[in-house]
Amino acid sequence: xxxxxxxxxxxxxxxxxxxxxxxxxxxxxxxxxxxxxxxxxxxxxxxxxxxxxxxxxxxxxxxxxxxxxxxxxxxxxxxxxxxxxxxxxxxxxxxxxxxxxxxxxxxxxxxxxxxxxxxxxxxxxxxxxxxxxxxxxxxxxxxxxxxxxxxxxxxxxxxxxxxxxxxxxxxxxxxxxxxxxxxxxxxxxxxxxxxxxxxxxxxxxxxxxxxxxxxxxxxxx
Numbered sequence: 200x201x202x203x204x205x206x207x208x209x210x211x212x213x214x215x216x217x218x219x220x221x222x223x224x225x226x227x228x229x230x231x232x233x234x235x236x237x238x239x240x241x242x243x244x245x246x247x248x249x250x251x252x253x254x255x256x257x258x259x260x261x262x263x264x265x266x267x268x269x270x271x272x273x274x275x276x277x278x279x280x281x282x283x284x285x286x287x288x289x290x291x292x293x294x295x296x297x298x299x300x301x302x303x304x305x306x307x308x309x310x311x312x313x314x315x316x317x318x319x320x321x322x323x324x325x326x327x328x329x330x331x332x333x334x335x336x337x338x339x340x341x342x343x344x345x346x347x348x349x350x351x352x353x354x355x356x357x358x359x360x361x362x363x364x365x366x367x368x369x370x371x372x373x374x375x376x377x378x379x380x381x382x383x384x385x386x387x388x389x390x391x392x393x394x395x396x397x398x399x400x401x402x403x404x405x406x407x408x409x410x411x412x413x414x415x416x417x418x419x420x
Contacts, residue, residue: 210313212272213297216246222303228290234276237287241279243300247271250294251368255377256286265377268352270367274321279304292368336380344379345389346416349399353409362411369405 218225225248228234234245237257245252252269266286269275275288279301299307308315328351335347353364372386379386393399398413 210317212246212314212317213248215307215311215314216297216299218248218297222300222306224298225295226298227295228293230290230292232290234288234290234296235284237284239284241276241282241284241301243276243298244274244279244304245276245288246297246299247273247275248295248297250296251291252294252296253289253291253374254286255289263377264380265374268368268370274318277322291370291374341379341381341385342389342392343417344381345375345386346393346398346413348375348378349393349407349409350413353407355409363400363408365402366407366409370407 217223226234228250234252235241237255247269249271252275253265254267254269254275255263255265257263267275268291269288276284278284308318335344339347349366352366352370355362355364372383372390375390376383376386390399393413393416394401396412398410398416400408400410402408
């Protein structure tokens with residue numbers, strides 16, 4: 200999903216999220232680094248400048264559920280406005296993020312109305328997306344959930360963009376399985392089926408190219 204699609208009008212969040220000054224810092228993380236841990240005190244929000252961040256929750260039994268993949272131009276850690284972290288954030292690839300402390304975020308929301316509108320719009324969009332994901336998880340079989348997850352990762356869950364689309368970072372099948380609540384072997388079966396049917400293909404870097412025909416799998420049976 201292009202960064203511009205996450206902005207309200209022409210406002211660019213980086214105009215105020217500079218990574219410098221009181222309450223802000225720019226941080227770099229190598230792949231697989233923990234940015235914050237589930238259950239830790241939520242004292243800051245983050246904005247992704249580059250790379251991809253995995254947001255995941257570990258159940259008491261030790262099972263991981265991947266809640267989301269955050270891309271450049273997206274926020275995460277927004278629960279700093281309400282309390283404890285309910286999930287962990289891990290660098291999926293090398294990434295650069297701007298860390299904004301909670302008091303600084305509150306100040307920006309009060310003093311920068313364009314940023315406040317952009318931030319509020321993002322939170323509403325994420326809430327709608329989370330509700331759609333929950334309905335998808337409760338009502339659709341794993342194959343359809345995987346197709347929708349691939350389209351979402353490619354930045355076009357509604358079939359409105361030009362195709363083919365490339366998922367910008369390699370996503371292994373274990374992560375996909377944790378995203379849709381199934382097993383890695385089942386994801387492998389579905390991915391191979393999608394490839395045979397021409398719905399997806401892999402490029403030389405191991406990234407998945409998604410074709411518009413993948414939307415066919417979302418049609419009612």
